[in-house]
Amino acid sequence: RAKDHGRNTYQFYTEGMQEKEVMRLELDKDLDHALENDEFVLYYQPQLDLSNGEIHSVEALIRWQHPRRGLLAPGAFIPLAEESGRINDIGRWVVRAACRQLARWKGTPYRNLRVAVNLSGLELDDDSLVDSIRYALHENGVAPSSLEVELTEEIFIQNIEHNLNQLSRLRKLGIHLAIDDFGVGYSSLAYLRDFPVDLLKIDRSFITHVTHRHDDAVITRAVINLAHNLGIQVVAEGVETEGQLNFLRHHSCNMAQGFLISRPIPPQDLEKALEKGLLTTGVPANS
Numbered sequence: 001r002a003k004d005h006g007r008n009t010y011q012f013y014t015e016g017m018q019e020k021e022v023m024r025l026e027l028d029k030d031l032d033h034a035l036e037n038d039e040f041v042l043y044y045q046p047q048l049d050l051s052n053g054e055i056h057s058v059e060a061l062i063r064w065q066h067p068r069r070g071l072l073a074p075g076a077f078i079p080l081a082e083e084s085g086r087i088n089d090i091g092r093w094v095v096r097a098a099c100r101q102l103a104r105w106k107g108t109p110y111r112n113l114r115v116a117v118n119l120s121g122l123e124l125d126d127d128s129l130v131d132s133i134r135y136a137l138h139e140n141g142v143a144p145s146s147l148e149v150e151l152t153e154e155i156f157i158q159n160i161e162h163n164l165n166q167l168s169r170l171r172k173l174g175i176h177l178a179i180d181d182f183g184v185g186y187s188s189l190a191y192l193r194d195f196p197v198d199l200l201k202i203d204r205s206f207i208t209h210v211t212h213r214h215d216d217a218v219i220t221r222a223v224i225n226l227a228h229n230l231g232i233q234v235v236a237e238g239v240e241t242e243g244q245l246n247f248l249r250h251h252s253c254n255m256a257q258g259f260l261i262s263r264p265i266p267p268q269d270l271e272k273a274l275e276k277g278l279l280t281t282g283v284p285a286n287s
């Protein structure tokens with residue numbers, strides 16, 4: 001009996017592992033058709049300008065409307081797409097979708113919105129990235145200054161020369177560059193000197209406890225000062241409370257992004273929230 005029990009436990013365990021692996025393989029296979037079936041969508045999360053309470057930029061965050069599993073967050077499939085190399089095609093889709101959205105907002109009250117897209121380091125490796133972005137802008141008649149690219153510090157660790165060249169080309173086009181998740185990477189600060197950075201986004205992990213943890217408050221203030229002294233603007237990520245918002249406003253952070261202001265939402269919902277003035281005061285739009 002003990003042996004049976006042991007074997008059952010063992011079987012149960014392997015079945016559990018297999019299930020996870022099966023799901024991974026399945027998602028990986030489904031990714032093949034996701035683009036052709038038009039299953040990706042962009043949600044938009046507004047960034048609140050703390051100097052005037054206005055929204056003039058939004059971050060585009062990808063979602064996968066999976067035919068059986070429902071709406072999937074990027075954490076469920078971006079790593080898979082990076083492993084299989086499909087991330088490059090997905091990235092192109094993201095840039096084009098963001099440009100199409102910018103084109104749709106022309107001549108509307110939302111015409112001045114800037115859209116930030118996330119690019120992984122792997123996407124930056126691709127030599128044709130800059131041309132494809134230039135083409136997407138041109139194809140949609142969108143000004144490069146309406147587009148922002150968010151990259152994490154990983155790009156300053158490897159392939160530095162190539163990445164510097166890519167960023168310079170993007171910057172020359174007139175695209176704004178933001179460093180995402182700032183403060184949790186392993187890179188040195190030298191890149192702030194060597195790379196053409198417009199914005200730093202302070203990682204959520206510093207903001208979460210900023211009102212009651214001395215060290216997080218010190219780091220956040222220091223990052224804001226460092227950036228400002230270098231002529232770089234600062235966005236705080238993951239702002240969830242009024243207390244955090246007040247702290248950031250008090251310390252001259254330029255922008256705040258987080259569930260307090262709004263979750264990432266479909267463009268139609270964003271338009272409605274902006275129209276109703278729901279996002280200008282820090283009232284949650286979709287809570």
Ligand code: C2E
Nearest residue numbers: 061062073074094118119120238239240257258259260264
């Ligand atoms: P990120 O660029 O740092 O995006 C911020 C993430 O934090 C988003 O998760 C957002 O929903 C979440 N967030 C925003 N405000 C709050 C808050 O107040 N509290 C909490 N707890 N979370 C908040 P999401 O949409 O699941 O995206 C996760 C990551 O996936 C992104 O992190 C980004 O690195 C990546 N990602 C998203 N879209 C794309 C894309 O189009 N391409 C690539 N390569 N990566 C993407």
Ligand code: MG
Nearest residue numbers: 059118150180
């Ligand atoms: Mg981002």
Ligand code: MG
Nearest residue numbers: 180181201237
């Ligand atoms: Mg981030």
Ligand code: MG
Nearest residue numbers: 180181203204
């Ligand atoms: Mg992140």
